[in-house]
Amino acid sequence: MKKIMSVLPALLVFSASCVFAEDGYRLWLRYDKVSNAQLLKSYQQSIKAWLVDGSSPTMSIIKKEINLGLSGLLGFNVPAVSSLSTDGLVIFATGNSMLLSSLNLDEKLENAGDEGYIILSATVNKKKAIVVAANKEVGVLYGAFHFLRLLQTEESVSNLSIQSSPRIKLRLLNHWDNLDRTVERGYAGFSLWDWHRLPGYIDAR
Numbered sequence: 001m002k003k004i005m006s007v008l009p010a011l012l013v014f015s016a017s018c019v020f021a022e023d024g025y026r027l028w029l030r031y032d033k034v035s036n037a038q039l040l041k042s043y044q045q046s047i048k049a050w051l052v053d054g055s056s057p058t059m060s061i062i063k064k065e066i067n068l069g070l071s072g073l074l075g076f077n078v079p080a081v082s083s084l085s086t087d088g089l090v091i092f093a094t095g096n097s098m099l100l101s102s103l104n105l106d107e108k109l110e111n112a113g114d115e116g117y118i119i120l121s122a123t124v125n126k127k128k129a130i131v132v133a134a135n136k137e138v139g140v141l142y143g144a145f146h147f148l149r150l151l152q153t154e155e156s157v158s159n160l161s162i163q164s165s166p167r168i169k170l171r172l173l174n175h176w177d178n179l180d181r182t183v184e185r186g187y188a189g190f191s192l193w194d195w196h197r198l199p200g201y202i203d204a205r
Helices: 002-023 037-046 057-074 098-103 138-154
Strands: 049-052 089-094 117-124 125-132 163-166
Touching: 002 037, 002 117, 037 057, 049 057, 057 089, 057 138, 089 098, 098 117, 098 125, 117 138, 138 163
Parallel strands: 049 089, 089 125
Antiparallel strands: 117 125, 117 163
16 A cells, blocks of 8 residues: 555656646647658658758748657657758758759749749759758748658658649638637637637646
8 A cells, every 4th residue: 555655646747747748739730750660760761861051030940840840750869960961861942052053943943933842852962862942931931841741641752753832822711710709600609719818828728
């Protein structure tokens, strides 16, 4: 009985940490380790390092997200590098980057617009790489999220040749909530979301 009582506090602390570990704020950005062991091994062999060419606020966001995403999905700290020094490199850059000059991406990016991007398998500086490129930095950002989504959804990252650009200029969610929690045509009462308490409030749910 004494042994049980001595273990009980530790169990309670562990249970509490499990309960509060998930606060819902990750939404779809859940960079949990890939569960398919064979595919995980393939990813780990294909992705050895990453490089973001630029230091602007947008490119800094990409660096943060790629570091978080790859380390979580692949289960190890994938290093950031500053040069084309290894096979298995994932490069994030605009099409006019000197790093990508040998690929002649102008034609591929011609119809991408400001927010479109390409993701392709390529050889850069005699090294095998995956290239995420766009005309503008915001396009690189969208491409970075697409690349992470490929890993999340357990898609192959071999022989990539993806071109994507938005069909419409404005993309938005047509949501009926008001900031005071009332809802247009809200027949079921107040909104589920506590908009009026943001940004400092974190819901326990």
